[in-house]
Amino acid sequence: MQRVDQTATFLNEREQPEAILEASNIRKYFSGRQANLFSKPTFVHAVEDVSLALYPGKATALVGESGSGKSTIARLLARMYDPTQGELRFRGQAINLKKRRASVLREYRRHVQLIFQDPFSSLNPVHTIRHHLAGPLHVYRRIRTRAEEEEMLLALLRRVNLEPAEQFIDKYPHQLSGGQRQRIAIARALAVQPEVLLADEPVSMLDVSIRLDILNLLLSLKDEERLALLFITHDIASARYFAEETLVMYAGQLVEGGPSDAVIQQPKHPYTQLLISAAPNPARSNPDTEATPAPVELAARGEIPSLLNPPSGCRFHTRCPHAMPICKERFPGRTDLGDGHWTNCFLYSDRTEDK
Numbered sequence: 001m002q003r004v005d006q007t008a009t010f011l012n013e014r015e016q017p018e019a020i021l022e023a024s025n026i027r028k029y030f031s032g033r034q035a036n037l038f039s040k041p042t043f044v045h046a047v048e049d050v051s052l053a054l055y056p057g058k059a060t061a062l063v064g065e066s067g068s069g070k071s072t073i074a075r076l077l078a079r080m081y082d083p084t085q086g087e088l089r090f091r092g093q094a095i096n097l098k099k100r101r102a103s104v105l106r107e108y109r110r111h112v113q114l115i116f117q118d119p120f121s122s123l124n125p126v127h128t129i130r131h132h133l134a135g136p137l138h139v140y141r142r143i144r145t146r147a148e149e150e151e152m153l154l155a156l157l158r159r160v161n162l163e164p165a166e167q168f169i170d171k172y173p174h175q176l177s178g179g180q181r182q183r184i185a186i187a188r189a190l191a192v193q194p195e196v197l198l199a200d201e202p203v204s205m206l207d208v209s210i211r212l213d214i215l216n217l218l219l220s221l222k223d224e225e226r227l228a229l230l231f232i233t234h235d236i237a238s239a240r241y242f243a244e245e246t247l248v249m250y251a252g253q254l255v256e257g258g259p260s261d262a263v264i265q266q267p268k269h270p271y272t273q274l275l276i277s278a279a280p281n282p283a284r285s286n287p288d289t290e291a292t293p294a295p296v297e298l299a300a301r302g303e304i305p306s307l308l309n310p311p312s313g314c315r316f317h318t319r320c321p322h323a324m325p326i327c328k329e330r331f332p333g334r335t336d337l338g339d340g341h342w343t344n345c346f347l348y349s350d351r352t353e354d355k
């Protein structure tokens with residue numbers, strides 16, 4: 001299994017801290033269903049005050065249970081949705097989110113590509129692989145001759161390890177396995193030479209036996225093409241192997257983040273601790289982790305709350321074994337735990353006004 005060298009990357013990041021894509025305090029509220037014409041409008045509070053940054057050549061894992069807002073973040077970053085509030089910056093430049101012109105969005109999406117969970121629905125069954133890959137090549141790259149197109153298409157297929165490439169190029173999606181289709185989806189994203197790849201649970205619908213191959217492909221592309229990779233997963237144990245940084249999300253709020261080793265071996269937020277205790281193969285060999293509360297099954301503490309009317313304050317207070325009266329009143333500030341590790345939890349807050 002390929003394992004990221006976190007020390008090297010963090011040293012490198014200190015030398016080169018320039019983020020390629022940043023989100024600052026973004027919120028996304030979807031309109032909810034109204035009981036009748038005269039009832040008050042309702043909103044799904046899907047993403048609440050989230051800030052994150054992606055760096056060239058670095059993978060960031062975004063983990064959390066289903067319904068925590070991970071896909072909404074990916075769609076916001078890909079500009080499929082407009083944030084209700086907040087700012088996006090690409091290469092340090094604020095993006096004018098009001099510019100929804102097709103040409104502006106197309107140019108942005110050239111740099112920021114999204115890979116979906118379901119490789120079956122992301123390809124059109126009536127078109128060949130050639131058609132799927134040639135489309136973005138024609139839109140974004142200047143191709144002068146058919147021979148040039150052929151050469152580029154074959155190179156893309158080889159890039160995602162679909163060989164012999166000549167045998168895949170004229171196939172239809174239904175002639176490929178799930179893993180091969182996801183490789184085509186990755187090749188299509190690469191066709192436009194992106195700088196950011198947002199992979200939304202890219203292997204969760206694939207056979208277990210091929211998941212590792214696809215993840216290792218994404219990692220090698222990240223390293224070789226210096227891609228900034230957002231790796232979305234509900235499996236926190238895999239984050240440690242595939243991402244230098246891990247961010248933990250609960251019910252629309254980021255609650256913990258930092259170098260993956262620290263977050264996974266010494267989780268501080270009660271939600272991260274419960275997620276790890278519920279993971280099938282958690283990395284809990286570090287003695288520091290043993291000082292944390294005894295693992296309690298997350299499922300036994302109920303489900304993620306409805307985001308139509310989310311709990312006040314720290315949204316985890318309805319399931320948290322350590323909830324205090326203050327937790328219902330407001331969301332805790334971020335506590336810096338050292339070496340880039342942080343959490344939002346009153347248990348670690350040293351500010352007296354937070355207690």
Ligand SMILES: Nc1ncnc2c1ncn2[C@@H]1O[C@H](COP(=O)(O)OP(=O)(O)O)[C@@H](O)[C@H]1O
Pocket residue numbers: 030031044046064065066067068069070071072073307
């Ligand atoms: N287009 C939408 N309209 C209304 N609610 C949505 C929409 N997309 C997502 N949601 C809601 O936002 C919340 C977060 O969803 P999502 O981002 O898909 O979470 P995750 O990817 O972590 O499972 C959920 O409560 C979901 O029902």
Ligand code: SF4
Pocket residue numbers: 269270271314315316317318320321322323324327332344345346347
């Ligand atoms: S802030 Fe309170 S409710 Fe939230 S995780 Fe920490 S102790 Fe639990």
Ligand SMILES: [Mg+2]
Pocket residue numbers: 070071072200
């Ligand atoms: Mg999702």
